[in-house]
Amino acid sequence: MKTSELLQRIDIPRHKLYYLEQKGYVSPQRIPMGDLEAREFSEADVRLVQAIWKYLKQGFKHKVAYQKALGESDNRPSANHRARRRKVA
Numbered sequence: 001m002k003t004s005e006l007l008q009r010i011d012i013p014r015h016k017l018y019y020l021e022q023k024g025y026v027s028p029q030r031i032p033m034g035d036l037e038a039r040e041f042s043e044a045d046v047r048l049v050q051a052i053w054k055y056l057k058q059g060f061k062h063k064v065a066y067q068k069a070l071g072e073s074d075n076r077p078s079a080n081h082r083a084r085r086r087k088v089a
Contacts, residue, residue: 001041003028009046012053020052025066 007014020026021039026049028039041049051072055065 001043001046003039003041006041006046006049010050010053012049016053016056017049019062020049020066023062023066025052025062 001009003014003017006012007017017026021028026041026045028041028045030037031040048069051069052062052065055068056062060068
């Protein structure tokens with residue numbers, strides 16, 4: 001799913017989505033488009049962002065919202081995502 005589609009589906013501000021990516025909470029695939037890159041979010045990324053956003057709107061801090069979102073059964077990170085996450089942490 002492209003960034004614009006995810007923003008529309010979840011109704012999360014773009015800067016919040018990019019912050020989640022910067023922190024390593026989600027890792028969309030980067031697709032080269034000339035001089036730029038497009039982000040492609042997997043369905044797992046979309047579910048995780050949706051859960052994190054739900055907790056952020058409830059007033060939780062980013063790290064806690066991420067941990068709570070991971071606790072939801074659908075949002076278990078893949079082995080590849082866990083390896084990338086360790087590099088960020």
